[in-house]
Amino acid sequence: MNALETQLASLTALSDLFSVFNGGKHLNRVAEPALWAELEREQENYQALFSALGFELKVDQRGYAWFQLEEANGQVNKTSRRLALLWMCLFDTQADEGKPLSRFMDWRVDNALLTKAHERHKDLLEAEGLALDGFIGLLESAVKLGFAMSHDGHWQLLPAVYRYLEHFESLVTSSDNLLVAQQGEEEDETLEAEQDEEEEA
Numbered sequence: 001m002n003a004l005e006t007q008l009a010s011l012t013a014l015s016d017l018f019s020v021f022n023g024g025k026h027l028n029r030v031a032e033p034a035l036w037a038e039l040e041r042e043q044e045n046y047q048a049l050f051s052a053l054g055f056e057l058k059v060d061q062r063g064y065a066w067f068q069l070e071e072a073n074g075q076v077n078k079t080s081r082r083l084a085l086l087w088m089c090l091f092d093t094q095a096d097e098g099k100p101l102s103r104f105m106d107w108r109v110d111n112a113l114l115t116k117a118h119e120r121h122k123d124l125l126e127a128e129g130l131a132l133d134g135f136i137g138l139l140e141s142a143v144k145l146g147f148a149m150s151h152d153g154h155w156q157l158l159p160a161v162y163r164y165l166e167h168f169e170s171l172v173t174s175s176d177n178l179l180v181a182q183q184g185e186e187e188d189e190t191l192e193a194e195q196d197e198e199e200e201a
Contacts, residue, residue, distance in 0.1 A: 026146030
């Protein structure tokens with residue numbers, strides 16, 4: 001047995017992992033602990049092999065992994081955009097309730113919470129063509145792609161949602177910084193106007 005055959009023989013979950021990642025799904029430690037343990041055991045070898053095949057395997061130590069795609073087709077982009085809307089509405093709703101966003105895996109995402117989130121963002125969601133049923137239906141896509149796990153009557157968000165949370169937090173930070181900068185400019189303009197009035201007096 002040559003070196004390559006030896007390496008391949010040690011990658012016992014190669015077929016299962018490729019099937020998960022190539023289908024656009026995220027692997028999560030919470031949802032699939034055995035497969036995650038195998039990935040962690042041979043992470044460098046899996047990454048090297050997938051890289052040789054033209055795939056970039058990303059592994060986040062918070063417990064999720066995925067194939068990074070440079071280009072996505074129109075349907076994937078549409079799904080990703082709608083999932084981004086789903087998470088943004090949930091983050092915003094829960095933040096208003098005083099829930100720490102970093103604890104999203106502890107949230108019980110049920111129809112009541114989704115209805116409340118949809119109601120609060122109704123204009124935005126309906127502009128995207130998402131009535132309440134379609135909004136709730138996005139959780140099915142989230143489950144298929146490894147962002148959520150379905151339980152009896154509710155869903156649990158999985159670590160892969162961190163990918164969206166980080167974007168959401170960066171947008172909020174950018175927005176806050178822009179607001180502070182604008183307020184600073186307005187204060188400077190007010191101060192200059194007052195100084196001009198004093199000089200004229």
